[in-house]
Amino acid sequence: MTGVAEISAAWAPAGAAVLLGVAAAAAALDGALAARADGRPLRAGVGLPVAETARLFRQRRRNTVSADVLLRWIGVGGLLVVALLKAAVVPLGGAVLADLPTGLVWFNALDVTVWALVWLVGWGQNSAHALVGGYRFLAQALAYELPLMFALTAPAVAAASLRPADIVAAQADLWFVLWMPVAFAVYCLALVGFSVWGPLETPVGADVAGGVLADLSGIDRWLVLVGRWTLLTAGAAFGVTLFLGGGAGPLLPGWTWVLLKTAVLLAALVALRRRLPALRPERIQAAAWLGALPLVLLQVLVVSVVVVGRS
Amino acid sequence: MADLVFWVLSGVAVASGVAVFSVDSMARATYALAASFVAVGLALLLFDLQFLGVITVLMMIMEMAIMAIYMIMFMGMNPALMPMSMVHDKRWAMAAAAGTFVVLAAGAVLVPWPDRAGDPADDLTAAVGEAIMGDKMLVMLTVSPVLFATIVAALVLALPSGRYARLGDHLGRRTAPARDPEGAGR
Known part of the structure; x- marks a missing residue:
């Protein structure tokens, strides 16, 4: 019905490679902009993901006293897994790895899993700063999660389906971002929130000595850093699916459009990052519950009225 | 599989x-x-x-x-930061747990399960909702926002840093010193 076919699971490694590649490109752009801001040559920053990977792969793992190794390991390894599982339901043009009828709820369940994982990383290290970071993340999650849930509801109501492929198909005439801008804006903020990134990265902030990253080293630190970048990338790709028409576009095949739009959204987020202040969890609660939540509820109401009026 | x-x-x-x-x-x-x-x-x-x-x-x-x-x-x-046992009153807890398990498992095994009559519905989620809620659907839909509003109201009243604790009976007053100043005022 929607022209989207599930492809063989043998493509999964290729999909994972694409996700990691796009995430690395975003990290390289971020490094380049950071280098320019510091007055260093751009080239010094572009190589950041590769240099950091090489450095962390050679670094010995540092262990804290009586760390809860099992829980730390679950949290550290889980973030990348969650990002991969999120990316699996994103239709790349006419192909998707997992064509779930409830793909939208699947995505939502996975971003709630991040709650548990980030806290487990913070707890597992048995280190005060890491634990503070873990608690900060849960407080931040309480602010962004409900607005995010209703922002996800808007496209689902408009498409009358929870299947990502149907949501893309419903945008054939008009991209959802054009008539649900509030939902898109809230989605982008929440995306930054569950990726522990940009203005919402106080759980790993310098003011708490790196927060959940405080006592991570070597491969553990690499996995968490990569987990954050891939969560951002998978979230951006899902945002393209929900609001920016997915693979719709002239001339080029659908999958190129998905990648292009994801790259543009990521680049915009990376460019904006340097212009925004850090938002501490306790400062955003009021704005989230008293501002964003009613606004996004109104957005869902508008969408529902339009849908009822159209049918 | x-x-x-x-x-x-x-x-x-x-x-x-x-x-x-x-x-x-x-x-x-x-x-x-x-x-x-x-x-x-x-x-x-x-x-x-x-x-x-x-x-x-x-x-x-x-x-x-x-x-x-x-x-x-x-x-x-020691607010649970140190290793601690997860059970209290072991003997009775054990008996209660084993008894509950036996009753529930016996129910699942011994009940004569009916054979399937007819075909499964197209939308199983909606069918389960109808089967469980039936004509009480409207009541349930009304009760949940009321419950939620009750929780929020209770929190608003009980919160030490909330306006009822800070302003007392004088809610009309525009400002009052914050018990726990935020941000720059900290």
């Missing part, structure tokens, strides 16, 4: 359920409980109840992530 998935998920659910009481850390116990619930949620997928299965996973992880905070904050003398 479905049989294998069922047995693996059931095994995980029971094993992590046992772990809840045998580990010595509040964090491990909470997340063992979460793992047990997640396995049950995933088992729902075997009934083709995709929405219910995934939403169960979502709710349980969210709930346990918050629950962990309270468990660590309030359990035990």
Whole structure:
């Protein structure tokens, strides 16, 4: 019905490679902009993901006293897994790895899993700063999660389906971002929130000595850093699916459009990052519950009225 | 294949359920409980109840992530930061747990399950909702916002930093000193 076919699971490694590649490109752009801001040559920053990977792969793992190794390991390894599982339901043009009828709820369940994982990383290290970071993340999650849930509801109501492929198909005439801008804006903020990134990265902030990253080293630190970048990338790709028409576009095949739009959204987020202040969890609660939540509820109401009026 | 998935998920659910009481850390116990619930949620997928299965996973992880905070904050003398036992009154707890298990398991095994009459509905989630709620659907839909409003109202009244505690009977006053100043005023 929607022209989207599930492809063989043998493509999964290729999909994972694409996700990691796009995430690395975003990290390289971020490094380049950071280098320019510091007055260093751009080239010094572009190589950041590769240099950091090489450095962390050679670094010995540092262990804290009586760390809860099992829980730390679950949290550290889980973030990348969650990002991969999120990316699996994103239709790349006419192909998707997992064509779930409830793909939208699947995505939502996975971003709630991040709650548990980030806290487990913070707890597992048995280190005060890491634990503070873990608690900060849960407080931040309480602010962004409900607005995010209703922002996800808007496209689902408009498409009358929870299947990502149907949501893309419903945008054939008009991209959802054009008539649900509030939902898109809230989605982008929440995306930054569950990726522990940009203005919402106080759980790993310098003011708490790196927060959940405080006592991570070597491969553990690499996995968490990569987990954050891939969560951002998978979230951006899902945002393209929900609001920016997915693979719709002239001339080029659908999958190129998905990648292009994801790259543009990521680049915009990376460019904006340097212009925004850090938002501490306790400062955003009021704005989230008293501002964003009613606004996004109104957005869902508008969408529902339009849908009822159209049918 | 479905049989294998069922047995693996059931095994995980029971094993992590046992772990809840045998580990010595509040964090491990909470997340063992979460793992047990997640396995049950995933088992729902075997009934083709995709929405219910995934939403169960979502709710349980969210709930346990918050629950962990309270468990660590309030359990035990040393706010659960040190190793501690997860059981009290072992003998009676054991008897109650074993008794409950036997009653429930006997029910599941001994009840004469009916044969399937007719075909499964197209939308199983909607059909389950109808079957459980039926004509009480409207009541349930009304009760949940009322419950939610009650929780929010209770919090607003009880919060030490809320306006009722700060302003007392003089809610008309525009400002009052914050008990716990935020941001730059800190």
